[in-house]
Amino acid sequence: MNLVDSSGWLEYFTDGKNAKFFIQVIENTEELMVSTINLYEVYKKILLEKNEDAALQAIGLMQQAKVAEITSSIAIMAAKLSYELKLPMADSLIYSTARTHDATVWTQDADFKDLEEVKYFKKNYFN
Numbered sequence: 001m002n003l004v005d006s007s008g009w010l011e012y013f014t015d016g017k018n019a020k021f022f023i024q025v026i027e028n029t030e031e032l033m034v035s036t037i038n039l040y041e042v043y044k045k046i047l048l049e050k051n052e053d054a055a056l057q058a059i060g061l062m063q064q065a066k067v068a069e070i071t072s073s074i075a076i077m078a079a080k081l082s083y084e085l086k087l088p089m090a091d092s093l094i095y096s097t098a099r100t101h102d103a104t105v106w107t108q109d110a111d112f113k114d115l116e117e118v119k120y121f122k123k124n125y126f127n
Contacts, residue, residue, distance in 0.1 A: 003033050003068075003098040005091075005107035006041035007123070013046070013058055017124040018108055025106050032065035035097040037090050039067070068097045087111055 004012075008022040026032065039059055046055040074096045082092035091111045098105045098117065105112055108123045 001033055001066075001101055001103035002028070002031055003035060003094065003101070003103040003105050004038070005094055005105055005109055005112065006038045006045070007108040008106050009038060009042050009058070009062065010045060011108060013042075018121050021119075021121045022106060029064045033068050033097075033101055033103055034062045034065045035068050035094050036070055037093045037097070038062065041090065068101060070097065071100075074100055085115070 002025045004022055004026055008018075009026070010016075011018050012022045012026050039062060042062065043055045043059050046058050070093055074093065077100065078089070078092040078096040081087055081096055082089060085092070087095065088111060091109065095105060095112065095115065095118075097103075103117075105115070105118045106121075107118065108121050110120075110122075112118045113120045
């Protein structure tokens with residue numbers, strides 16, 4: 001199972017320089033899950049930068065994957081991981097969701113860089 005972080009989704013939607021790293025994972029919806037935190041972050045970013053129609057269209061595509069709700073056990077695990085690994089709240093919730101579902105996190109977010117079961121791709125600003 002795979003969980004693409006918001007940074008990967010946004011790279012995919014904008015056809016950014018690193019989109020190639022996320023295409024196959026995102027388009028394999030049978031093996032893809034989405035955290036409700038990712039829905040929030042992607043919707044908000046696209047709403048701010050484009051409009052509500054574009055944001056709703058993106059969310060519709062994301063919801064073709066398995067959507068993982070934030071449960072109380074995920075929230076508690078996230079708080080512990082946030083404390084231990086010094087992760088921001090959203091990142092710890094996403095990482096805990098992935099761990100709970102035995103999923104690999106695909107991301108460009110450096111907060112995930114050295115964590116287990118993470119495929120990290122450095123954000124490419126210049127190529």
